[in-house]
Amino acid sequence: MNKFVLLSLACSLLSLSFAQEVTLRLGHFLSPQSTVPANFIKPWADRVMEESDGRIAIEIFPNSQLAAPAAIYDAVKDGIIDIGWSLPGYTPGRFPVSEVFELPFMASSAEVTSQAAWEFYEKYLTEEFGDVKMIAFHVHSPGLFHVKGEPITDLSSLTGRTIRAPTRSMNSALELLGAEPVGMPVPQVPESISRGVIEGAVLPYQVTTSLKLAELVNSHTAFESDRSMYTATFFFAMNKDAYNRLSDDLKAVIDNNSGLEVSGRVGQIMDQGDALGLAAAQEQGNDFYFFTEAEQDQWVTLTQPVIDNWVALMEDAGMDGAAMLQEARDLIAKYESQ
Numbered sequence: 001m002n003k004f005v006l007l008s009l010a011c012s013l014l015s016l017s018f019a020q021e022v023t024l025r026l027g028h029f030l031s032p033q034s035t036v037p038a039n040f041i042k043p044w045a046d047r048v049m050e051e052s053d054g055r056i057a058i059e060i061f062p063n064s065q066l067a068a069p070a071a072i073y074d075a076v077k078d079g080i081i082d083i084g085w086s087l088p089g090y091t092p093g094r095f096p097v098s099e100v101f102e103l104p105f106m107a108s109s110a111e112v113t114s115q116a117a118w119e120f121y122e123k124y125l126t127e128e129f130g131d132v133k134m135i136a137f138h139v140h141s142p143g144l145f146h147v148k149g150e151p152i153t154d155l156s157s158l159t160g161r162t163i164r165a166p167t168r169s170m171n172s173a174l175e176l177l178g179a180e181p182v183g184m185p186v187p188q189v190p191e192s193i194s195r196g197v198i199e200g201a202v203l204p205y206q207v208t209t210s211l212k213l214a215e216l217v218n219s220h221t222a223f224e225s226d227r228s229m230y231t232a233t234f235f236f237a238m239n240k241d242a243y244n245r246l247s248d249d250l251k252a253v254i255d256n257n258s259g260l261e262v263s264g265r266v267g268q269i270m271d272q273g274d275a276l277g278l279a280a281a282q283e284q285g286n287d288f289y290f291f292t293e294a295e296q297d298q299w300v301t302l303t304q305p306v307i308d309n310w311v312a313l314m315e316d317a318g319m320d321g322a323a324m325l326q327e328a329r330d331l332i333a334k335y336e337s338q
Contacts (some may be wrong), residue, residue: 027066038270114138114267116331142228147200151219206273
């Protein structure tokens with residue numbers, strides 16, 4: 001091998017070492033084909049790599065390969081993984097302030113509410129999530145009932161039904177409405193319905209496609225109002241040490257792909273993903289039911305204690321819960337008007 005070949009090889013290896021300065025491991029709990037992993041997480045990782053000129057590489061580990069859904073936050077905090085996406089609600093009571101957007105009939109579209117959630121995060125949640133570097137804080141699209149057996153057509157048809165609940169707030173709301181809530185991460189829903197552990201679940205349409213939920217249930221019940229029965233908050237966060245180890249220009253790449261716009265974008269992707277879930281249910285020949293705004297008033301009244309309890313919880317912690325609740329509502333209205 002002549003000197004020219006050796007020199008070229010050395011230069012190539014040197015260029016490669018500079019081209020990829022850091023590899024970050026990103027973990028989440030859904031399949032790669034699901035709405036957010038396919039349409040947000042993977043494109044986000046590709047964009048970070050492109051904007052860093054290949055100096056940041058991101059390896060994505062789906063399906064809870066690195067940590068269970070409820071363990072992802074701590075895995076990020078402790079540096080077991082560098083970046084993680086999951087729900088605060090999978091550790092009930094640990095992030096109480098963030099639950100404001102999960103209160104019954106609070107949320108608008110995912111895009112609108114996610115923008116509101118990020119602004120609220122910047123004012124009220126940086127301490128609650130102080131262990132991590134937050135990239136996006138968002139919510140999912142409107143949640144509704146997906147049920148096997150008797151459809152949910154009125155309050156009486158919900159009485160005694162075993163329904164998967166995603167958050168502490170929704171667990172309490174379903175109890176007040178007469179159901180028997182069963183808490184579990186979303187990947188467990190299909191098997192739980194198949195085995196008769198639960199009769200149905202409250203979920204947004206966008207996640208039902210990857211779960212093949214339309215094949216397991218026979219009806220879907222939603223509300224005609226512009227306020228959804230519930231939503232759940234999500235964090236997309238980075239280990240602080242992993243972030244701090246980056247050079248300033250690489251930190252800027254992460255910062256440029258974090259914040260309000262990114263939170264709104266993932267919310268928009270969730271909203272758009274609902275169409276696929278709805279189409280799958282229609283192709284399956286399932287039935288659809290809708291509560292009018294007048295019928296919804298009864299549900300709102302029955303679930304008001306969930307909101308009152310959150311306000312009281314904030315006040316017990318020395319915060320103005322009523323003012324925070326109103327500010328969250330005002331932020332949703334602000335982004336709705338834009």
